[in-house]
Amino acid sequence: MLLCSASTAAENARGAHKFPLEMDTLMGALSDARKPSPVPAESYPRTVTYRFMRYDFVADQEHEEERSIALPHQPQRIIPHATGLTEILWAIVPHERLLAVHKSCKDRQFSFLAPLLPADLPTYGTDDAEIVIGYRPDLVMASFFSNENFLHQLHTAQVPVGQFGFFDDLDTIKDQVLLAGRLTGEEDSAQRLVAVMTEKLHDIQTVVRQQRGDAGKPPTVLYYDNMAYVAGSGTTFDSMCQALGVTNIAAARGIKNFKQIDYETLLRWNPDVIIVPDESSFDKQLYNQEILATAQAVRQKNIRKMPTVYLLSSSQYLIASINYLAGLLYESSF
Template identity: 20%
Template sequence: MNNRIIIIAVIIFAGILGFIGFYMSYAGNNSGTTITDMAGRSVSMPADVNKTFSIAGSLTIMLYMIAPEKMLGWNSARNTPENQYVPAEYQSLPVLGGGMNDANYETIIEKNPDVVFIGHGGDNSTINGIQDKFGEIPALDVEGDNNLSDMIPAIKFMGTVLGETNKSDELINFYTKVLNQVNNTVKTIPESEKKKVYYARDDSGLNTFAPGSPQTQLIELCGGINVDQAPVASADGGAMTVSMEMILQWNPDVIITSSPNFYNGVYSNPLWQNINAVKNKQVYLVPQSPFNWFESPPGANTIIGIPWTAEVLYPDKFKNMDLKGLTEEFYSEFYHYNLTDAQTSNILNSSGLTGY
């Protein structure tokens, strides 16, 4: 009898210990941590981040590159050409809006993200206002994600929060590799030999950005001279409309555009015939699937634009750079899509480069 009581007591005690162990394990797996975001705010967040959203387009792209399986949705609707090189499971993610004013806060909150990412220039009053909208859901500010000359801190921060430091390190290594390769060549180009470059953003070709804008960083980084020398207007990030007379006066050696309509019509448009870039067939269309290589938005998506822009401006100086291999590596590792040889050739040849 006594032995039976002892055995029962042992079983009960073991059960209690097991329950306590389970509880402590559960609590430990879900216990929170505190992180300092890139606005210097101390924010409490879960130890494990499995569901996320970003209200900033550039951060959504970085999120997709580092941890696509943790994304809850896109900022805006994506068309068929944009989805051409996106796996089907990510094409179907819902559109939850973006920006401080257009994000669908109610729907985002209903999806119960572990954290949300925002990027608002370190303006803490604005950031705190966004945090109020999300309530108990941690809102983390990320800065520098559109600074193409120094975006490593932003990539590292995203990787840390997402628990994907290996992937963020891979992205940093690729970025550092192409940046160093281009910088090492660009620094040997005399100022007198640098190409004059105009960026035509829209169908008219008359919408552009001034030097110092995140949207035109690739020009200067790759050794070009932005022909538009007007100062950046802080209110609009340097966006401006220029006249045909101004472009004729600037007479760029190279034109880069994000508009297929402008690109397809510029060589037959009489207004542009006297510009050197047009006369010498030096107009190039930015690849834009799944994301723009040059800007729109400026961010980690433009890392692959570093070698592309360098070859556009100085094909002879970068003839030994394996742009095709770099493109396939970037798409496979960070866009999660394995390009065929024909697809890679089409992307590069359609941009105005030849020989791919």
């Protein structure tokens, strides 16, 4: 038996559902893996060399290159330029070393840190290079999607920038955690966070496997939003499905990344469960489409709502997203 519909607010939705692991405890473990350790004097200056992955969405090709960044001392004035990177840093770095965060980090729809960040922690916008430079950071952690002009201005001002590459699954996120540890001199904390991620995922999978038992074939699942996009292979949603041993039907049908499909295609694929963003009323729209009246998920009332913050997870909190998705699929077992 699958779960009833979720509440529109992420917190209320969490409270209404049952999950393999108790969500608040899981979130606490993922939010703080700090393991303070003295930094030997001989550790700096250092040059950190790392692999940077760029993805060409038009050509569907990955391009890998080696990059390096010279750090004269352990960074103490850090500014991350992405929500996911901020979430990673929050878990492994003393909080006083974070000078400012992107404004999206204080939006509960996009960041798990929104309720945790101090009210007086400064924020800035995507293209606010001059504001960032004005804080005199000794390390800016940028993403593969950071604006080129933003990066150019930082380089011109000789601000040390570590740019993180493309990621699409749990393993590449773990790599980013470890790189964040190397860049900040918090290797022990980063390794501890990766260990927590591995342990908690194993716990989720064990509970799901035990409760599912011999219930038969795992469900086929489809992410579908109000712009008609589905998530195929090469997405964190597909990574969630793989972690739970369920079939992401878009990936199974050969879809890569995100692609729009029409109702006829949806009906032909006929997934057991459809996942839609919690903040929308798209579930009602699908239920009211006459063309979809015979669709399995519509007939069985198996359109499930997942808060956007879980759908967009790009950090260690992807483990929490997997826990949430498991709750949507198998709640009656827990």
